Amino acid sequence: MNILVINSGSSSIKYQLIKMPEETVAASGLVERIGLEGALIHYNAGETKLSKEVEIPDHETGLKRITAFLMDSDVGVIEDENHIQIVGHRVVHGGKSLTKTVEVTAEVKEEIRNVFPLAPLHNPHNLRGIEVAEKVFANAKQVVVFDTAFFHTMPQKAYQYAIPKKFMEENAVRSYGFHGTSHKYVSEKAIAYLNEKGLPSEKIITVHLGNGCSISAIKDGIAIDHSLGMGPANGLIMGTRAGDIDQSVIFYLIDKLGYTPQQVNDILLKESGMLGLTGYSDMRDIEEKSAEGNETCRLALYMNGYRIKKYIGSYIAALNGVDAVVFTAGIGENSSVIRKIALEDMEYLGLHLDHRKNDVRGKTIRPINSPEAEKQILIVPTNEELEIAKQSYNLIK
Incomplete structure (x- = not known):
C-alpha cells in the first residue's frame, strides 16, 4: 500500500511516499522557504537526488510541484495519482474533540478550521494541504494525525490553567501539547532501545x-x-x-x-x-x-x-x-x-x-x-x- 505523508509546516512541506507495511520509503523530499525568496524543492528517489530553486508562493504550489516529481516520466515512482491509496496528513492542533487519528470528513475539516486561533502558524497550512490533496488524489483515503493527540493522557493537574475554571469547561481553554507525533515516535524508539540493553x-x-x-x-x-x-x-x-x-x-x-x-x-x-x-x-x-x-x-x-x-x-x-x-x-x-x-x-x-x-x-x-x-x-x-x-x-x- 502506498501512503503519501504530507507534513506541512509554516514555511515548508516535508513529504515521503512510504510503502506499508514494509515501511520502505519510495521517495522523499522537502519544500522549503515557501513564500520567501530562494524557495527550494528537494526530491529523492533511489539514486535520484534533485534540488531545484523555484518560485513557491504558497503551500498549494508546493504540493503540486511535489506531485509533478512523483509522477514524472523520468524520475517519478508512480504512474498516476491512483497509485496513492492513502494520504496521511500532519495537523498540529485537534482541539478538544479530535483526540485520535481519523479519516477526513467535512466535520473533521470544520473542527480543524475552528481551532485556527490556537495554531495560527500551522493549522491553516495543514488544512490547505488536505484540501489540495483531496483534489489531486481524489480516490485516496485522506487521514489526519494530530500533534495534540499524544498529550490527551496528561492529568488535569498538568493541563488545567489556574484561571476561572469556567474557561476550561465552557471554552476548552487548557494545555493541549504539540509535536506529539515526534514525541510518541522517539519515546517508543528510546524505550525499545533501553529495553534491548x-x-x-x-x-x-x-x-x-x-x-x-x-x-x-x-x-x-x-x-x-x-x-x-x-x-x-x-x-x-x-x-x-x-x-x-x-x-x-x-x-x-x-x-x-x-x-x-x-x-x-x-x-x-x-x-x-x-x-x-x-x-x-x-x-x-x-x-x-x-x-x-x-x-x-x-x-x-x-x-x-x-x-x-x-x-x-x-x-x-x-x-x-x-x-x-x-x-x-x-x-x-x-x-x-x-x-x-x-x-x-x-x-x-x-x-x-x-x-x-x-x-x-x-x-x-x-x-x-x-x-x-x-x-x-x-x-x-x-x-x-x-x-x-x-x-x-x-x-x-
Whole structure:
C-alpha cells in the first residue's frame, strides 16, 4: 500500500511516499522557504537526488510541484495519482474533540478550521494541504494525525490553567501539547532501545528541538506533562517564538507602548525567540556567529540551553527521577552546542555528558552519556512521517 505523508509546516512541506507495511520509503523530499525568496524543492528517489530553486508562493504550489516529481516520466515512482491509496496528513492542533487519528470528513475539516486561533502558524497550512490533496488524489483515503493527540493522557493537574475554571469547561481553554507525533515516535524508539540493553525505561524526558521546540515528561510510555500549552507558543525558546514570558509584558506592550493585540501576537510568534535575540532564526547561523566571537549570539545560545535545563529539572521532579533524556529533531540531533549547554552541571542528577560522543554526528540511535553515568542521554532521530504512515495504515487497513 502506498501512503503519501504530507507534513506541512509554516514555511515548508516535508513529504515521503512510504510503502506499508514494509515501511520502505519510495521517495522523499522537502519544500522549503515557501513564500520567501530562494524557495527550494528537494526530491529523492533511489539514486535520484534533485534540488531545484523555484518560485513557491504558497503551500498549494508546493504540493503540486511535489506531485509533478512523483509522477514524472523520468524520475517519478508512480504512474498516476491512483497509485496513492492513502494520504496521511500532519495537523498540529485537534482541539478538544479530535483526540485520535481519523479519516477526513467535512466535520473533521470544520473542527480543524475552528481551532485556527490556537495554531495560527500551522493549522491553516495543514488544512490547505488536505484540501489540495483531496483534489489531486481524489480516490485516496485522506487521514489526519494530530500533534495534540499524544498529550490527551496528561492529568488535569498538568493541563488545567489556574484561571476561572469556567474557561476550561465552557471554552476548552487548557494545555493541549504539540509535536506529539515526534514525541510518541522517539519515546517508543528510546524505550525499545533501553529495553534491548536491559536498562530502565520507565521515566523518559524527550526534547524536540527544531524551529519549534518542546519537551515532554513520559512515564511508562504515557505523556504526563509537556512544555507547550493551548497554542504552540510557550515553553522553550524557539526560532521565532518567545516561549515562556510574563503575561505582564503583553499588557505593557498594549497599554503603555500602543501595540495592538494582533501586533503583539505577531511579535511573540514571528519576531521573537532566537530571531528576536540575534537577528537570525537558523541555529547554524547563530552557532557560527557565536564561534566567531559574536557575544549577542553566544548569550542567546546560553539562554536557549538554560531554558531547556530548567524544564529537564522540573520534569525530573514530576517523574520522581529519570531513566533517560532524549534529544531529537533538527537542532536536538545535530547541535552539540545546545546539548552541552543544556546538560551543563547536571551530574548531580546522574546526567554525565560524554563530550567526545556529543561531538560525533550520526543518523542512528546513540548514547552520548559517559559509560559510568547512572542515567542515559540519547540522540534518537525522529521520523514523524513514518509515524504518520503507521497510524494512517493501522486506521485504514
